[in-house]
Amino acid sequence: MRRSTARRNGGVSHWFATTEVPGRRPPLPGDRSADVCVVGGGFTGLWAAYYLKRARPELDVVVLEREFAGFGASGRNGGWLSSEFSASRAQIARDHGLETVRALQRTAEESVDEVIAVCRQERIEADVVKSGILHVARGAAQLDRLRRAHEANRALGLDADVVELDAAETERRLRVAGADGALANPHAARVQPARLVRGLAAAVERLGVPIYEGTAVTEVRPGRACSDRGTVTAPHVLICLEGFTASLRGHRRDWVPLNSAIVATEPLPDDVWEQIGWSGCELLGDNAHAYMYAQRTADGRIAFGGRGVPYRFGSRTDVAGRTQQATIDQLTALLHAFFPATASAAIDHAWCGVLGVPRDWTPAVRLDRATGIGMAGGYVGSGVATANLAGRTLRDLVLGQESELTALPWVGHRSRRWEPEPLRFLGAHLVYSLYRAADRRELGGSTRTSRLASIATRLAGR
Template sequence: MVTAAVSPADIGSYWLASCGDDLTPRAALTGDESVDIAILGGGFSGLWTAWFLLQSNPGLSITIVERQFCGFGASGRNGGWCSPRFPINPSALIGRFGVATTRAILLAQQAMVDEVGRICAEEGIDAHFNPAGVLTLARSAAQLPALQKSFAAYGKLGMEDGCELLDAAQAAALVHATHVHGGMRLDAGGTIHPGRLVRGLARAVERRGARIYEGTDVLRVEDGARPALVTAGGTLRARRAILLAGEAYLTGLPDYRRRLIPMASTIMLTAPLSAGQWDEIGWSGGECLSSYVNTTNYLTRTADGRILFGSRGAPYRYGSDMSEAALRDNANFDWIRDRLVEWWPLLADVDFTHRWAGYLGISRDWLPTVHFDPARRIGYSYGYTGHGVITSAICARALAGLVLGQKPGANAPYIRAQAPNWEREPLRWAGIRYVQNAFLRMDLAEAAGRRPPLDAGLAQYLGEP
């Protein structure tokens, strides 16, 4: 079945609306072709993989096929963080893989932030890269233990330099929000315009010789001696490798339906604020900003003086359905408006100019997966759990290396055959919806000064990596 086209205006993303690029889809694949490497997916995963492959071997013929247009998915709808955070938090990473591996992972994430900035400069991509750091606030006494645990993990890793634990007064001096009890600041990380980045990457790989087809549905993936992407318009065969880089959208392929779940995240964006409003808000550093809540929040100060506020998305839909209509009709936009005003009451009458939502991919164990099978000639990268701007680049570089026969590093546990499968329906739907509901009840109880729900421990056990 061929998927209906979705326009950038239908999505509503500010990043796409302000990317400065012509979003008219490129030509679709018509007819059969053969290349060295064929890539499914025109978002960060696919584009970074092509970029690293061509950087190492400029003579490769590479074609990318994208169902809609480059940046259609999470790459054009995210929160604008260029963050060194990994999908699993440092203390949990230490518990699972030890100090040495965790340190290597996090140092690689931090180094990739700088590399993204360097590549943008090298390729002439004006992505508003701002290496301002990451600031996480504790906005209740109940959030302080998580803050302190995270800081202690960086100490255990020997990564105290560039990591600062802030008391209430120090944190409130940086951001004049309500109920600030403390904070932690990382020097590494910053913000970026993801729409400009993804569209700029597409042009960069084309300049290096790659071909991109948009508006091209992949109906079937064939492996073996003559692997292929079978599309609605023709068959694209690959002499060396088929690489699947569709992130959450891989769940539409039968063999990958349980490897990930697509979870939605919701974002609203204010109109540009006045200088007086910014004086009252603080946040002059423009760091990636968040707090320790269970339902997740992330805030970005844009280059033109707006506040982006992202939080929980539409509830998980049965069978990993990824309805665009469910994103547009998402009831959580009012929730986000209320949360922003709760942070800064002076914004009670602020205008919001954009609102959108998108799907991200979550593995059962929260760990990304990178794999290439030389016998089947199939490779893939997925599972960034909302940390895809940097993690997708890390994983793409690893996937490119595997395809080119390079030996992976010892401290890369995400290089593996596959993630554990999610449960079958209806258990998957029931469990995920329960955890979503429980996390919301926990945050509402904390905000109201009430005791946590009786099932809080169970929800945290089920919902954390």
């Protein structure tokens, strides 16, 4: 594989590198009390604080963040504000009924529009364009899988707005080499995630919520969050750490911090865009097992992401987004396979981050009324809009309000814990090795899903 040099590697993300970021906020000045303590300054925690304070201005809400607001996945993701929800719709239908599945889809779609509405209301400039998602199929196996999934969702009365495109219709929207078809889902928008999370943090502060940065919470107990800067005592403590949940004492095996990486090209010239044909701002994904995701940025780049090294031993995370050279090479090669016209384009920036993955791959929102400890996360990579839904749900749970949101099936859900090391490490790498091998076989001419992928899915517990 040809070595692909990135002009910049790490530094959190390209999104932050191109966003004016003020100096860090001061840390927690010592012990204090509050009504609600939010642990984590990403989307989930900030949305929870935002909606709690909007609903009850008199509440004393504080946010504690180890680095700075948006340092984690909230400021590093692919900018997919989508209605996608990682849980199995078929499983939810079996366990809770069709109406529950439909309610979940409706609230997920509403979350996309809710984020856009708050951006408008709070004057958050985040390059938001609601143009939907194209999920392309490259090869007969991906096309078969795409159609089967679409038919299954239609049988459940879902995805009425999702349109299947043939190869010619796909090419008119976007020229992906080897694309045999696509699904077009209108319920999604492109965003610049760092601008969105920084704008949301500023909106939270305007409501009177202090955000204490540089404050590492090491343990959460009933009624208190213990940090290296002091202890916050509060009747409600909300854990909103997603892929960094393992950093809390006693939570190392709750969620695996699965790694994902992105490369961003230099701004592409007009003749390259003419060859690609990406005239809109649709988000782009594929139907591979080790799937990719991409967007056309506001300044004319392609941000192209996927799995790199999937997991680090002991649930460790990256250092400020720096990723491995092998990952940069793999993503760049896949970018060129999708869009041959980008072969001469420089890679301006590469970075990575972690997302939270429960053992059953199902996100959750919970509040233990006996201890006052709440949590939300485990979005498995579909967190930009889902975090907004989680924030509104946490608001209702904390305030003791029964609502359509608190009746959703992910509320109160508990997954079993991940295996101890080294089983966790070996299992994660085996699963993604099988997925990549399955993708190679399918692109080599298989017409149906590879048995290797089926084995990987059973091992993963999805």
